[in-house]
Amino acid sequence: MAVRKIAESTVRRLSLYLRFLEEFELQGASTVSSEALASRGGTTSAQVRKDLSFFGSFGKRGLGYQVGALKTQLREILGLGRRYRVVVVGAGKIGSALVQYGGFRARGFDLVAIYDKDPKKIGRQWDGLTVRDAALLDKELTEHQADIGAVVTPAEAAQGVADRLVASGITAILNFAPVQLQVPEHVTVKTVNLVLELEALSYVLANR
Amino acid sequence: MAVRKIAESTVRRLSLYLRFLEEFELQGASTVSSEALASRGGTTSAQVRKDLSFFGSFGKRGLGYQVGALKTQLREILGLGRRYRVVVVGAGKIGSALVQYGGFRARGFDLVAIYDKDPKKIGRQWDGLTVRDAALLDKELTEHQADIGAVVTPAEAAQGVADRLVASGITAILNFAPVQLQVPEHVTVKTVNLVLELEALSYVLANR
Numbered sequence: 001m002a003v004r005k006i007a008e009s010t011v012r013r014l015s016l017y018l019r020f021l022e023e024f025e026l027q028g029a030s031t032v033s034s035e036a037l038a039s040r041g042g043t044t045s046a047q048v049r050k051d052l053s054f055f056g057s058f059g060k061r062g063l064g065y066q067v068g069a070l071k072t073q074l075r076e077i078l079g080l081g082r083r084y085r086v087v088v089v090g091a092g093k094i095g096s097a098l099v100q101y102g103g104f105r106a107r108g109f110d111l112v113a114i115y116d117k118d119p120k121k122i123g124r125q126w127d128g129l130t131v132r133d134a135a136l137l138d139k140e141l142t143e144h145q146a147d148i149g150a151v152v153t154p155a156e157a158a159q160g161v162a163d164r165l166v167a168s169g170i171t172a173i174l175n176f177a178p179v180q181l182q183v184p185e186h187v188t189v190k191t192v193n194l195v196l197e198l199e200a201l202s203y204v205l206a207n208r
Numbered sequence: 209m210a211v212r213k214i215a216e217s218t219v220r221r222l223s224l225y226l227r228f229l230e231e232f233e234l235q236g237a238s239t240v241s242s243e244a245l246a247s248r249g250g251t252t253s254a255q256v257r258k259d260l261s262f263f264g265s266f267g268k269r270g271l272g273y274q275v276g277a278l279k280t281q282l283r284e285i286l287g288l289g290r291r292y293r294v295v296v297v298g299a300g301k302i303g304s305a306l307v308q309y310g311g312f313r314a315r316g317f318d319l320v321a322i323y324d325k326d327p328k329k330i331g332r333q334w335d336g337l338t339v340r341d342a343a344l345l346d347k348e349l350t351e352h353q354a355d356i357g358a359v360v361t362p363a364e365a366a367q368g369v370a371d372r373l374v375a376s377g378i379t380a381i382l383n384f385a386p387v388q389l390q391v392p393e394h395v396t397v398k399t400v401n402l403v404l405e406l407e408a409l410s411y412v413l414a415n416r
Contacts (some may be wrong), residue, residue: 008408012388015407019363037366042388078407079414097305109406147243148409155227155248172409178227180250188412190405197221197398198317200216200287201356201380204396206287
């Protein structure tokens, strides 16, 4: 399906609608109203109808949306109809938590390799994966392409790792290091960092 | 110190500069150039100078910034000169990880209470904290005000918990649930959700 470029905030709402539909389906519901979707997405039912009509999905007045069909369609729009190969660089605490987090696989993201440069970590078994020598990263990515690279290194190593991932053809990076990664325009970076979010809150609290 | 309202992206860069200064200080460095700060913040040295001059901090040409003094000043701007009381609502896996995460306390964020409504979880000891009955949340927040509420509940409970936090006077929320929380304008919400970031990446990969 060809999809026009849509705003990041819309993609985020589609993810939230999908979460809701999955839970709703588990409860045995077969239809859902735009109002119910709106409450999950923190938006209005008019916005829900607009978000979904954009992709050719129309609820029936008084009947709402078919849960199963809309779920399938949202999964397709979000690119979840296929599986993604994820390599993790950095076998510290967060890297370990990532590898052990079962939710990845359930959502279609397969962790295929984890790398570290610390000889004490290389060779360790983590949830079926062996920590590999980071020196092999570039060569192995060239042989077995991955879709997403997760950067879970200390801050000072993160940009170098990102550069290597990009040079090896990775175009999507999930960054956990407290660094703003510099990447070419064709590469997308998403950042997950609890401390940055906490400090954004403390800034607001302190400067009110 | 009175500070004008600054953009969220600037606050984020200040956090990144601060991380860098902390590491740099550990290495024994006493001065830092705007170029070095720029590399960490994913920006230019001109932007660094602009960010910092905004707060009255000026590096000396050829000498750069004093690491210790700039660190102290950034901590003050980010509101890190004081401690924050954080209550956690939801004692599931992520709530547990949060409570055990040592980085909170080191950065000035004290977890003072954790709540859950599940009788099987209430009373459990977690890293020195006893899981409390969520029914007591409102009353206890009125008696002992907290600064930040962390919402770590299942999605369907998150908005209700947020409403109760806001009604109890909380104005800063850290949200881990896959829901866009609706809050009054005076309340700030920051969201941390790995699955939403992953799906934003899969959307981009699928729709290129």
